Amino acid sequence: PKIVVLPGDGIGPEIVASAIEVLKVVAPDLEYDEHKFGGASIDAYGEPFTAATQEAVKNADAVLLGSIGGAQDSHWNTLPRHLRPESGLLALRKALGVYANLRPIKVYEGMEHLSPLKPELARGVDVLVVRELLGGVYFDPERWINEMEGFNAMRYKKHEVERIARVAFKAAQGRRNKVTSVDKANVLEVSEFWRREVVRVRESEYSDVALNHEYVDSVAMLLVTNPSRYDVIVTENLFGDILSDLGAVLPGSLGLMPSASLGDGAGLYEPIHGSAPDIAGQGIANPTATILSAALMLRYSLNRPEAADRIDAAILRALNENPTKDLGGSAGTQEFTQTVLQLLK
Amino acid sequence: PKIVVLPGDGIGPEIVASAIEVLKVVAPDLEYDEHKFGGASIDAYGEPFTAATQEAVKNADAVLLGSIGGAQDSHWNTLPRHLRPESGLLALRKALGVYANLRPIKVYEGMEHLSPLKPELARGVDVLVVRELLGGVYFDPERWINEMEGFNAMRYKKHEVERIARVAFKAAQGRRNKVTSVDKANVLEVSEFWRREVVRVRESEYSDVALNHEYVDSVAMLLVTNPSRYDVIVTENLFGDILSDLGAVLPGSLGLMPSASLGDGAGLYEPIHGSAPDIAGQGIANPTATILSAALMLRYSLNRPEAADRIDAAILRALNENPTKDLGGSAGTQEFTQTVLQLLK
Numbered sequence A, B: 001p002k003i004v005v006l007p008g009d010g011i012g013p014e015i016v017a018s019a020i021e022v023l024k025v026v027a028p029d030l031e032y033d034e035h036k037f038g039g040a041s042i043d044a045y046g047e048p049f050t051a052a053t054q055e056a057v058k059n060a061d062a063v064l065l066g067s068i069g070g071a072q073d074s075h076w077n078t079l080p081r082h083l084r085p086e087s088g089l090l091a092l093r094k095a096l097g098v099y100a101n102l103r104p105i106k107v108y109e110g111m112e113h114l115s116p117l118k119p120e121l122a123r124g125v126d127v128l129v130v131r132e133l134l135g136g137v138y139f140d141p142e143r144w145i146n147e148m149e150g151f152n153a154m155r156y157k158k159h160e161v162e163r164i165a166r167v168a169f170k171a172a173q174g175r176r177n178k179v180t181s182v183d184k185a186n187v188l189e190v191s192e193f194w195r196r197e198v199v200r201v202r203e204s205e206y207s208d209v210a211l212n213h214e215y216v217d218s219v220a221m222l223l224v225t226n227p228s229r230y231d232v233i234v235t236e237n238l239f240g241d242i243l244s245d246l247g248a249v250l251p252g253s254l255g256l257m258p259s260a261s262l263g264d265g266a267g268l269y270e271p272i273h274g275s276a277p278d279i280a281g282q283g284i285a286n287p288t289a290t291i292l293s294a295a296l297m298l299r300y301s302l303n304r305p306e307a308a309d310r311i312d313a314a315i316l317r318a319l320n321e322n323p324t325k326d327l328g329g330s331a332g333t334q335e336f337t338q339t340v341l342q343l344l345k
């Protein structure tokens, strides 16, 4: 199987290198095809996602991405919108057709003290956020900015809601069988439509899964005051962006949080966190999120659940035995990676 | 001065009654004109905001609102959208022209233990969220739902951004002189427009106030991991809905959180929390948020800062001396109100 590797910017290259070291132990037959992406590609070729890289991802079995973008005042942020690092990421998601972004949020036993929440609230949190990734205001072609106004369109069509709802219900069947669909149906027509389609998919295909509906503002509160109430959360692109980031801080470090973006072809795997330009090149970034993303890749795109389980188990022990700086420990990126490799042997 | 009182639904009538008892002590000359609103108005007259009530608020100096709406399975929620309680609230905001929603989020000294956050993160939090209240996806007339899709438009025009930016900068001048404008300018044109106009207003009118820009997903994280970094947050309607609710849980009970909605005429004052149908009529609701909203009314609409200060001080002491159930105490609505009245004398 061929993995396209996009290290990206900032700490991206360091953490992706760690993930590949780990992959080489549990899945030695994988082939890697590395390309510049995001800011690194802009600096080398003038655009974040070149035709050559587009070609490469089309022929990949899976794509492993580090992180993209620079600091607020980076020279990349003054470029026209379509040439910025973020536009490369959106175009990559579109090119791969990955409409379902899965972000597991898990507070590990014994690590509750890392959470910003009181330990009794953090304990046992285990939520899967399923974010629609190719629709809504992010991609709708009706969009403009001029002297007088800025405009974006929040639109969802039947097949877009259908396919993401299926992903959520199916995921819930492998978990605690409960889906919470998040919208703002008391105000927005697009949400009313979303809710109606989610209900329809459940009734015709997944009537064994429990479904409830909550408003996005209410979920923002409850993710803080009572996160354990959720099993699978499914929501549209923008709400999913906000809520999955909010949820991602509960375990105590963004450095722990992987993601998988799935469509009908190759999947895209990346840590939730950004490129952390402030600590790039210092060898102190926590590679956990990227290594766990690689495990998700083994699970979802390569159908190797045992290899994924091995990584998950090794990470859990390594986090306890030799934690990185963001977790209050002292291990650097390489030291932590070596601990994981030892534990895999 | 004439105050239109809209007790609304659920616990609304109980907590509004408390607020009026308090107002009668510190501002005995106010006149009250009470009207049914929301679900109560639907049940009595078939619509949430009748012509008579519209006429009344037009002639008011300020409007004091309890809370509206019912449980998820309430009969109100099966009505056509324009006849639901929420539509009454949106129409009320529009009728009053209140474009600026101010939600102060304050963790009181000695009450940090009530926060869902670790006490060291909750300590000293003092944020003012300024939410644009009459624009964006909430009100744009381009909206529909049909068999194939749901659609809403996220649009901001120059004068809409200008006027809310001014409110935020002015508020910051009376605080710690720092505004954070929240958008999703890395993806949305409407956000790019928002950001540009906010920058323009600052440069031409408020260059003494510090301004920075953050993405909405990032702010959702930082409000949990480091809320003390914020002074004034200004943002568009939908982001403001989500972030102000998220922020509102930090002090530990929604029962504490007031709001003021301001335009060029009469202001609208209401607690942030909902109508809590599960505890309605039991006499246990915490009236603090509504009493503090009445204090904001004295401050912003009636220009009586001393009366407002008296209420604020009495509430702070009452919360310590005789806390309500939601705060771990045992005082009911009336008992708490009596404590406040005693302290005012």
Ligand SMILES: CC(C)[C@H](C(=O)O)[C@@H](O)C(=O)O
Binding pocket: A086, A089, A090, A241, B186, B187, B217
């Ligand atoms: C960088 C940005 C375009 C992206 C998004 O909003 O989707 C990021 O915030 C994410 O969540 O992956």
Ligand SMILES: CC(C)[C@H](C(=O)O)[C@@H](O)C(=O)O
Binding pocket: A186, A187, A217, B086, B089, B090, B241
């Ligand atoms: C009830 C609803 C329409 C309202 C809103 O979204 O504005 C509420 O959530 C609020 O924040 O006041």
